[in-house]
Amino acid sequence: MSALTKITEIELDGTATSYNITSGIDATYRCYYFTFQNIHPSADCQLAVGLSQNGGTDNYLNSKTSAVWLNRVMLTDVADIATEFRPAWAMGNDTAFQVLCESIYSGVTDGNMSGYFYLFNPSNTSYNCHYMWSTNCLQQSNLTWQNTGTGRMIGSGACNAVRFKTLDSPTATLDAGTITMWGLNTS
């Protein structure tokens, strides 16, 4: 039997700019694993994550420190490449939402973002809650853009809820794709 247990699956349907997961993140699992599949927005936008210590009533604005790097190539010109630190998305004890990907191109229906996000032992109040992720998306119609990062929530409170939301476009909704949260069994 697979040790991966599906806890929550959100089918994105274009009705919202953010999606919250406010249950199921607790001491049941030491490792939570989120997958992003074929996420497509209604307008070009980034996807970002916020972490909460009280089920979301803190508006997911807990301080975080993160380090991020990018790896991109232009689809029509493989000489147009970059692999470098992404200072704009790094966060030093910052309450802003953490950007998980470059702006996802909305102009074609088959362009999307996919990737994953880990949350380690979020209920342990002795240590900082750590996370890491990697995503890839179609950006500006002609770039494939990978972002990879790691970080930690400042302080030692438990993380018990997450919000995934669009950034960089005030009206963009997530009109297709799936966000799934898994727990990794230890028995």
Added chain:
Amino acid sequence: MILGSPTYIATHTASSATSIEITSNIDSTYDTYMLVMTDMKPESTVGQKFGFNTDHAGTSYNNPHCSTNIMWSYNDDDSGADFSQGAGVLSDNSTTPVEMGHGVGNTSYAIQPGIFYIFDPSTATTETQYMWHITGYYATGDGTFGCWNNAKENGAGTISKIKFTAAGGSALFSGTIDMYGVS
């Protein structure tokens, strides 16, 4: 990312110990083994690096390895941006423990979680490969760091044991490693 369909095998823990040794269940049952590390925490001086070494039967965890990495980091005070190959944690045919990342802080809440893979350890005719993706509390500057690293045995042979240490085995640490087989 989590590969395939993992099956839980066992949990290994350390509490003020100098090592976590996994001495069973690494065999031909699975092609890939996944180790999920949580709360890996040094318990003495600042800046200890976690590492590992492996064992052909009877080699006492001194197999030679080569390893390389990509590491990145950023500090709580918005300084210290870095993305580079960590020259200090490369391994070139060395029998000392393969260093896994930067030194971890030893404040009361500093840890290093991550995911570690062992590929095909039971094929005697190939060199076993390793890959790990970790996130940690960076001792330098009170920041965060991440690593994508990999390593290989230098020389073909089966691997049945692996040992994780801090500061080359001279330091105490605590932590949990959940072991999975992946099919």
